[in-house]
Amino acid sequence: QITLKESGPTLVKPTQTLTLTCTFSGFSLSTSGVGVGWIRQPPGKALEWLALIYWDDDKRYSPSLKSRLTITKDTSKNQVVLTMTNMDPVDTATYYCARKQQLVRQDWFDPWGQGTLVTVSS
């Protein structure tokens, strides 16, 4: 069974740095084709992809947030960490991590973690 779970602060102040950890089980991030991504969802709004890290440590970021994001992995701990700098109230959202599954050139996110709500407020 594959599971992912996000952890981190529920409340951060404006200008602070957010650090979120995705702890997963049931798969290895050293397996070719596998990745872990972060997606967020502001309350009542749509999903927004943030970042992705591949099994070979290749990394991709949303261009609009690239300057603020860093994604890393610790394969031995089965963890992926996302940091987002200079947090603002508009960054208030539920943050999800999800496994990126790949078949030939097709890929998709499955499964997803339960999500963690992060509120940015002073």
Added chain:
Amino acid sequence: DIQMTQSPSSLSASVGDRVTITCRASQSISNYLNWYQQKPGKAPKLLIYAASSLQSGVPSRFSGSGSGTDFTLTISSLQPEDFATYYCQQSYRTLYTFGQGTKLEIK
């Protein structure tokens, strides 16, 4: 960025109805299109990948079609548990983008 536009934004339907949700890409994405279902307070769940492949465990009343810029998700006979929000997502470019969602409500 590839923009994904879903229609309608919301839809009221009854149990047993056949429902179709449309997703349009701002450029051709071949069949690099996935569909997710999200229930209130829950994480999205993959329904369809590669435009028309049904994810394991997903009921066969769900189906997807399309290629290029126009895609559809069809639910052949709505069940009470299908009332949720549905999102399309393109995977043609690694700058993944989602549609704005279609909220399916009970009539």
